[in-house]
Amino acid sequence: xxxxxxxxxxxxxxxxxxxxxxxxxxxxxxxxxxxxxxxxxxxxxxxxxxxxxxxxxxxxxxxxxxxxxxxxxxxxxxxxxxxxxxxxxxxxxxxxxxxxxxxxxxxxxxxxxxxxxxxxxxxxxxxxxxxxxxxxxxxxxxxxxxxxxxxxxxxxxxxxxx
Amino acid sequence: xxxxxxxxxxxxxxxxxxxxxxxxxxxxxxxxxxxxxxxxxxxxxxxxxxxxxxxxxxxxxxxxxxxxxxxxxxxxxxxxxxxxxxxxxxxxxxxxxxxxxxxxxxxxxxxxxxxxxxxxxxxxxxxxxxxxxxxxxxxxxxxxxxxxxxxxxxxxxxxxxxxxxxxxxxxxxxxxxxxxxxxxxxxxxxxxxxxxxxxx
Numbered sequence: 001x002x003x004x005x006x007x008x009x010x011x012x013x014x015x016x017x018x019x020x021x022x023x024x025x026x027x028x029x030x031x032x033x034x035x036x037x038x039x040x041x042x043x044x045x046x047x048x049x050x051x052x053x054x055x056x057x058x059x060x061x062x063x064x065x066x067x068x069x070x071x072x073x074x075x076x077x078x079x080x081x082x083x084x085x086x087x088x089x090x091x092x093x094x095x096x097x098x099x100x101x102x103x104x105x106x107x108x109x110x111x112x113x114x115x116x117x118x119x120x121x122x123x124x125x126x127x128x129x130x131x132x133x134x135x136x137x138x139x140x141x142x143x144x145x146x147x148x149x150x151x152x153x154x155x156x157x158x159x160x161x162x
Numbered sequence: 163x164x165x166x167x168x169x170x171x172x173x174x175x176x177x178x179x180x181x182x183x184x185x186x187x188x189x190x191x192x193x194x195x196x197x198x199x200x201x202x203x204x205x206x207x208x209x210x211x212x213x214x215x216x217x218x219x220x221x222x223x224x225x226x227x228x229x230x231x232x233x234x235x236x237x238x239x240x241x242x243x244x245x246x247x248x249x250x251x252x253x254x255x256x257x258x259x260x261x262x263x264x265x266x267x268x269x270x271x272x273x274x275x276x277x278x279x280x281x282x283x284x285x286x287x288x289x290x291x292x293x294x295x296x297x298x299x300x301x302x303x304x305x306x307x308x309x310x311x312x313x314x315x316x317x318x319x320x321x322x323x324x325x326x327x328x329x330x331x332x333x334x335x336x337x338x339x340x341x342x343x344x345x346x347x348x349x350x351x352x353x354x355x356x357x358x359x360x361x362x
Contacts, residue, residue, distance in 0.1 A: 011297075011316070011348050013295075014297040015317065016299060017291050017294040018291075018294040018297040021291040021295075022204075022317075027196075027212070027213050027216045027217075028209075031195070032188070035187070035191060035220050035224070036187070040184065105182075
């Protein structure tokens, strides 16, 4: 802004007249039109995904991934089968067959056999084909024993194998 | 996105313009085109040339070919400076033709080159006020370097410092050009219509 207040009295009114006459004088509308067309050519309309900066894409990716993981976790939780934690106790009918520990004639001739449920060391059953390894060698196996009147085991049936 | 209001600074509008906001460029144009067009019109005497100059100035702003630095001055002054340089570029071939013609004709005109006389007719029609038209014609007859100082000081109310920045001269030069320009103008106006000036 003009801070020198000196106004020449010889030209002051003349400039006032000229200023007033030119006050509304603007560049032709065509100039603005051409400039805006040049601007549009220089800055073509971008698609929305071009307008995002790499940082914004990073944030969007992070949020999207988190949402996807959350949705997946929710779906799996809702539709996952409920695990039965109860230990199945096999019915008597489902139990395996007796393994003969003596001859069939001896078992048939036994006049007063008894059935006893007991824990048998796994190692003792290795000869019958039960797998034994260092991890389970100390375990016991629940079994039913058919015992003769003299206390000799005649047959064995495994109830549960840990 | 920030809305374009009258209070939005030129620097902010420039920043948005460079980010591709068309509305910011349009706001800048509408804010500054009027004063620039009026300056260019008076300076070169032709509204058509002035329109070309205004368009070139804003094209330069758009392409950043003039390298505006907000730390070195205000945008309006920068735009005036660019417009002035473009006008000088437009005038250069014509001044050369005129000086050659004068040399051939051997005419001893005491007036400075009338760079706008051939294109002044449309402007004359624009200015219906008789006194305004006399001033415009008298300004056209001033030497170009006086014309810059007189128009920027009297019409745009810029300070000596701002005019020095625009014309890239020192303040003393602005002061002397303005003084001589005013004196020449007063003489011409007094010679044409002494009764309209209210001079003693």
